[in-house]
Amino acid sequence: MGEIFTGIDIGTTKISFVRGEIKNGKFDISFLRSYPCSGLKKGKIVDMESLISSIKKSLKDVEDNLKVKVKKAFVCSSGSEVQGVYSTAAVKIRKKEIRDSDVDLVIESATAVEIPPDRQVVHILPVEFIVDGVDGIKDPIGMKGLRLEAKVYIVTASANHIQNLISCCSKAGIEVEDFVLQSIASAEATLTEYDKEIGTMVVDIGGGSTDIAVFYDGYLRHVAVFGIGGNHITSDLAIGLKIPFHEAERIKIQFGVALPDINFGSLKFQENEKDIEIIGVDKKPAKVSQSVLKEIIYARCEEILEFLKKEISGIDVSVSSIVFTGGTSLMRGFIPLAEGFLSIPARIGNSDSGIITACSELGLNEGFEQAEPLYESFGPELASAVGALIYAVKSKYFQADLSSGMFGKIKSLIKNFIKI
Numbered sequence: 068m069g070e071i072f073t074g075i076d077i078g079t080t081k082i083s084f085v086r087g088e089i090k091n092g093k094f095d096i097s098f099l100r101s102y103p104c105s106g107l108k109k110g111k112i113v114d115m116e117s118l119i120s121s122i123k124k125s126l127k128d129v130e131d132n133l134k135v136k137v138k139k140a141f142v143c144s145s146g147s148e149v150q151g152v153y154s155t156a157a158v159k160i161r162k163k164e165i166r167d168s169d170v171d172l173v174i175e176s177a178t179a180v181e182i183p184p185d186r187q188v189v190h191i192l193p194v195e196f197i198v199d200g201v202d203g204i205k206d207p208i209g210m211k212g213l214r215l216e217a218k219v220y221i222v223t224a225s226a227n228h229i230q231n232l233i234s235c236c237s238k239a240g241i242e243v244e245d246f247v248l249q250s251i252a253s254a255e256a257t258l259t260e261y262d263k264e265i266g267t268m269v270v271d272i273g274g275g276s277t278d279i280a281v282f283y284d285g286y287l288r289h290v291a292v293f294g295i296g297g298n299h300i301t302s303d304l305a306i307g308l309k310i311p312f313h314e315a316e317r318i319k320i321q322f323g324v325a326l327p328d329i330n331f332g333s334l335k336f337q338e339n340e341k342d343i344e345i346i347g348v349d350k351k352p353a354k355v356s357q358s359v360l361k362e363i364i365y366a367r368c369e370e371i372l373e374f375l376k377k378e379i380s381g382i383d384v385s386v387s388s389i390v391f392t393g394g395t396s397l398m399r400g401f402i403p404l405a406e407g408f409l410s411i412p413a414r415i416g417n418s419d420s421g422i423i424t425a426c427s428e429l430g431l432n433e434g435f436e437q438a439e440p441l442y443e444s445f446g447p448e449l450a451s452a453v454g455a456l457i458y459a460v461k462s463k464y465f466q467a468d469l470s471s472g473m474f475g476k477i478k479s480l481i482k483n484f485i486k487i
């Protein structure tokens with residue numbers, strides 16, 4: 068048996084378990100399954116007992132299937148009140164040539180920022196090193212100079228939210244090895260090195276929230292969470308059409324289109340303009356026109372896109388492409404709508420790019436052929452789960468071999484820094 072890694076994605080609508088194995092230099096995903104989740108609203112925990120029971124039920128099924136006990140995992144979820152700040156520090160280079168110990172010291176100084184007690188650090192990522200005023204350096208070891216500066220990006224979230232999540236997992240029988248922010252996990256699963264270089268925003272639109280992460284020049288530059296997601300579209304349809312929530316969910320998935328009856332250049336959906344049959348709360352059948360459905364859906368999509376527009380205009384790096392993940396990205400017409408609205412090329416993020424990128428970074432082969440039926444089901448709604456697994460593999464690999472790069476250094480320092 069090889070080395071096994073487990074990722075758990077706790078979302079507003081579903082919990083996904085994903086297991087991967089590294090054996091003989093090959094990385095394989097051996098298990099991937101989602102279960103209903105309750106206890107979260109808008110990405111925040113509102114009922115701990117319900118969440119514990121959802122985790123317990125799914126864990127039992129996973130263990131029954133795998134015939135093994137799953138004791139610990141990397142857990143990914145949407146953070147509450149997520150914020151990111153830059154922090155910088157400078158040190159004198161002691162022996163003229165930069166050594167590991169200089170880098171350790173400067174990173175440690177940059178991460179020594181005061182965090183209010185109600186917030187918890189969830190990620191610290193390097194942005195750049197500056198040697199004697201020359202910026203944009205990714206690995207300064209071996210360079211000559213007098214002064215070394217480090218710039219890091221520190222992501223914090225509500226401490227209560229993280230602690231409650233960890234406590235729910237622990238009460239359900241799972242030890243949290245590390246917490247991964249949903250948007251960062253989605254990025255791990257879907258972005259290539261090239262995406263991260265050119266300036267790419269990952270947008271995960273789940274049931275209760277929209278989580279974003281912006282990468283530029285190879286590193287994370289911005290994170291934010293907006294408490295609106297696909298369930299709000301369903302509620303709007305339920306209220307607007309006077310139908311039960313589950314009926315609204317059915318017609319949303321079956322007939323929903325995000326493009327309204329207006330033109331975005333040449334983009335206009337004209338298929339299937341027939342009325343749709345619905346069952347009202349009074350259990351009586353009724354009909355609704357496609358255009359009413361589109362208008363209701365569009366209103367929420369526009370709200371989400373307005374949020375993205377505001378975030379893009381508020382940051383100091385340029386966004387050249389957008390990758391959408393999360394179940395709501397599957398809404399028909401959403402990608403062309405987003406491209407028209409934001410004037411930025413967009414695509415749906417599937418997890419194969421992240422797996423290939425991680426394997427090439429770690430010098431592993433990916434076992435796509437073996438696990439083909441599993442890989443075929445890799446939709447954007449599973450990106451964060453797969454990303455949590457990739458994150459787990461990367462952080463363990465880099466920690467085992469600290470000479471392998473900056474990520475390992477930062478991770479090992481963070482380990483001492485975050486007390487989960």
Ligand SMILES: Nc1ncnc2c1ncn2[C@@H]1O[C@H](COP(=O)(O)OP(=O)(O)O)[C@@H](O)[C@H]1O
Pocket residue numbers: 077078079080081082272273274275276296297298299301316319320323392393394395396397398399447448
């Ligand atoms: N084909 C689809 N079209 C539109 N919305 C969809 C589709 N599939 C899933 N969704 C929506 O995606 C949301 C769930 O997203 P997901 O990323 O799976 O959730 P979570 O918040 O649990 O991580 C729900 O609101 C669901 O209605």
Ligand SMILES: [Mg+2]
Pocket residue numbers: 076077078079249271273274393451
């Ligand atoms: Mg999710």
